[in-house]
Amino acid sequence: MKILVPVKRVIDYNVKVRVKSDGSGVDLANVKMSMNPFDEVAIEEAVRLKEAGIASEVVAVSAGVAACQETLRTAMALGADRSILIVTDEELQPLAVAKLLKAVCDKEAPQMVIPGKQAIDDDANQTGQMLAALLGWPQATFASKVVVNADKTGAAVTREIDGGLETIEISLPAVVTTDLRLNEPRYATLPNIMKAKKKPLETTTPEALGVDVKPRLKTLKVAEPAKRAGGVKVADVAALVDKLKNEAKVI
Amino acid sequence: MTILVIAEHDNAVLKPATRNAIAAAARIGGDIDVLVAGAACAAVAEAAARIAGVTRVRLADAAQYADHGAENLAALVVANAAAYSHILAPATAAGKNFLPRVAALLDVAQISDIVEVVSPDTFVRPIYAGNALATVQSADAVKVITVRGTAFEPAGEGAAAPIEALAGAADAGISRLVGRELTVSARPELTAARVIVSGGRALGSNENFHAVLEPLADKLGAAVGASRAAVDAGYAPNDYQVGQTGKIVAPELYIAVGISGAIQHLAGMKESKVIVAINKDPEAPIFQVADYGLVADLFDAVPALLAAID
Numbered sequence: 001m002k003i004l005v006p007v008k009r010v011i012d013y014n015v016k017v018r019v020k021s022d023g024s025g026v027d028l029a030n031v032k033m034s035m036n037p038f039d040e041v042a043i044e045e046a047v048r049l050k051e052a053g054i055a056s057e058v059v060a061v062s063a064g065v066a067a068c069q070e071t072l073r074t075a076m077a078l079g080a081d082r083s084i085l086i087v088t089d090e091e092l093q094p095l096a097v098a099k100l101l102k103a104v105c106d107k108e109a110p111q112m113v114i115p116g117k118q119a120i121d122d123d124a125n126q127t128g129q130m131l132a133a134l135l136g137w138p139q140a141t142f143a144s145k146v147v148v149n150a151d152k153t154g155a156a157v158t159r160e161i162d163g164g165l166e167t168i169e170i171s172l173p174a175v176v177t178t179d180l181r182l183n184e185p186r187y188a189t190l191p192n193i194m195k196a197k198k199k200p201l202e203t204t205t206p207e208a209l210g211v212d213v214k215p216r217l218k219t220l221k222v223a224e225p226a227k228r229a230g231g232v233k234v235a236d237v238a239a240l241v242d243k244l245k246n247e248a249k250v251i
Numbered sequence: 252m253t254i255l256v257i258a259e260h261d262n263a264v265l266k267p268a269t270r271n272a273i274a275a276a277a278r279i280g281g282d283i284d285v286l287v288a289g290a291a292c293a294a295v296a297e298a299a300a301r302i303a304g305v306t307r308v309r310l311a312d313a314a315q316y317a318d319h320g321a322e323n324l325a326a327l328v329v330a331n332a333a334a335y336s337h338i339l340a341p342a343t344a345a346g347k348n349f350l351p352r353v354a355a356l357l358d359v360a361q362i363s364d365i366v367e368v369v370s371p372d373t374f375v376r377p378i379y380a381g382n383a384l385a386t387v388q389s390a391d392a393v394k395v396i397t398v399r400g401t402a403f404e405p406a407g408e409g410a411a412a413p414i415e416a417l418a419g420a421a422d423a424g425i426s427r428l429v430g431r432e433l434t435v436s437a438r439p440e441l442t443a444a445r446v447i448v449s450g451g452r453a454l455g456s457n458e459n460f461h462a463v464l465e466p467l468a469d470k471l472g473a474a475v476g477a478s479r480a481a482v483d484a485g486y487a488p489n490d491y492q493v494g495q496t497g498k499i500v501a502p503e504l505y506i507a508v509g510i511s512g513a514i515q516h517l518a519g520m521k522e523s524k525v526i527v528a529i530n531k532d533p534e535a536p537i538f539q540v541a542d543y544g545l546v547a548d549l550f551d552a553v554p555a556l557l558a559a560i561d
């Protein structure tokens with residue numbers, strides 16, 4: 001079975017984001033960009049399914065500016081067999097990405113698509129669910145365990161939900177989105193980084209896929225949140241209890 | 252203009268997050284319908300009907316909604332969407348699961364996790380782990396929205412609204428619940444707690460996590476939370492995780508014990524009214540948001556705190 005993994009190029013999770021003074025967005029000039037951490041987990045899961053002899057091929061897909069090919073090279077260094085770049089300079093919102101991915105799925109016919117649960121830039125948590133809807137496939141979001149049935153017609157997926165865990169059985173093909181506990185992604189080794197340079201990377205465009213990616217939401221402004229006023233350090237436990245009782249009045 | 256709010260529940264009890272979503276709907280303005288989809292969930296419909304501001308409850312009581320699977324729930328919402336200008340759900344694990352499916356089937360954007368209603372088509376939502384607030388305007392015919400509970404005071408009780416039965420859609424039959432392992436706890440739910448005691452990697456083990464934090468939580472009537480590091484290490488269950496990719500909380504008092512204060516953690520708790528940090532590293536970033544910081548070894552400080560509170 002073929003697995004498709006959508007990977008997004010995002011600002012690195014260690015970077016302290018700065019809002020532009022004109023309120024038009026956040027400053028992305030000269031900041032470190034990386035693969036969305038949830039997508040590293042997704043690649044890892046797909047590669048493990050291949051190593052276990054369950055998956056036959058892992059295809060990474062990214063949509064965005066030309067530099068997304070770096071993200072795809074990373075995906076291939078981590079074990080993806082080949083990749084597809086949908087190149088555009090347009091701002092891409094989750095519905096547009098889901099439509100692009102649907103067009104790729106129509107061609108590639110994967111048995112499973114594994115997106116991350118959430119991109120750490122837009123914090124949308126939408127794309128996987130939208131893709132499943134457009135394809136008419138079942139979805140298993142926030143996965144912490146994936147077990148593909150022996151006959152590969154279905155999978156049991158354990159999901160992180162409010163209150164604990166739930167396990168659902170879905171038919172395949174399906175969309176499974178990753179949560180943090182699904183696995184611990186490996187690091188790319190130098191030999192694998194070298195090998196990844198030779199793996200196939202195909203480029204296409206939204207137009208070629210026949211998808212209108214025009215944004216549906218207009219961002220009117222981006223602002224910095226109100227800062228918390230700095231607090232104080234207390235000398236000891238007694239002082240802390242005093243503050244909580246008599247100043248904050250919360251205990 | 253009529254707004255549809257999808258109730259969250261377990262077939263027996265209406266989840267409090269529904270009230271925050273109804274409060275957001277009230278800010279938008281217009282009639283408010285509440286959809287209760289489930290099985291043998293009439294008590295939930297009755298509870299929803301008594302919430303202030305609700306015009307009507309629509310009850311879809313059928314076996315295929317018993318487990319709230321995204322596929323069937325989304326199909327039901329879409330089949331009844333034509334009457335509505337806005338469709339809202341709480342930004343909980345459940346709401347985040349099915350609502351994007353609704354939006355895609357309606358060919359509209361979803362506006363995730365709103366914290367403010369500017370006007371019926373314009374909303375504020377956090378991005379980049381809450382390091383920026385985006386004001387976004389939607390031109391779509393239907394606005395599909397998830398609501399961050401901590402940003403809207405829950406709607407209270409009101410006069411009982413009528414409950415109307417709604418026919419179910421066909422069962423998609425592509426997904427089936429096998430089972431749930433829910434954390435049983437007598438403590439308040441994290442997102443609804445007045446006080447939260449939250450622990451990090453510094454607790455060192457599952458045994459310590461419980462032995463150190465629970466007596467304090469018991470004394471304060473608090474819920475227990477955790478950092479991602481503590482959850483990943485198996486000290487606490489996954490649904491204790493507070494942060495950008497876990498739960499968003501805003502209690503009156505949040506006590507962070509042995510948590511460094513990474514931006515991903517702060518994203519989930521920095522709206523708390525009073526923040527206390529106990530950390531042995533005076534440079535830990537958590538102190539930048541803490542109202543009261545105590546530089547100390549938690550294994551001394553927490554028992555001492557417990558003893559000092561009467």
Ligand SMILES: Cc1cc2nc3c(=O)[nH]c(=O)nc-3n(C[C@H](O)[C@H](O)[C@H](O)COP(=O)(O)OP(=O)(O)OC[C@H]3O[C@@H](n4cnc5c(N)ncnc54)[C@H](O)[C@@H]3O)c2cc1C
Pocket residue numbers: 013037038120450451452453477478479480481492493494495496497498508509510511512513514515516519529530531532535547548549550
């Ligand atoms: C995609 C992504 C999503 C994430 N989402 C979340 C999220 O939702 N929530 C979240 O919390 N994190 C999240 N993280 C992880 C986050 O970046 C941090 O790694 C995590 O919050 C650190 O947890 P911690 O503070 O418990 O551990 P550490 O950073 O290791 O901090 C431990 C602290 O304990 C202190 N300490 C040690 N011993 C003692 C002692 N005896 N007494 C007192 N203090 C002591 C240390 O000084 C230190 O400050 C995410 C990361 C990524 C990449």
Ligand SMILES: Nc1ncnc2c1ncn2[C@@H]1O[C@H](COP(=O)(O)O)[C@@H](O)[C@H]1O
Pocket residue numbers: 005006007008009036038039061062063064092094097114115116117118119120122123124125126127128
């Ligand atoms: N531009 C993109 N290219 C490839 N994958 C994407 C893109 N945007 C989102 N995704 C996938 O969708 C997931 C969820 O993103 P979001 O819905 O934006 O939070 C990500 O973890 C990716 O797997």
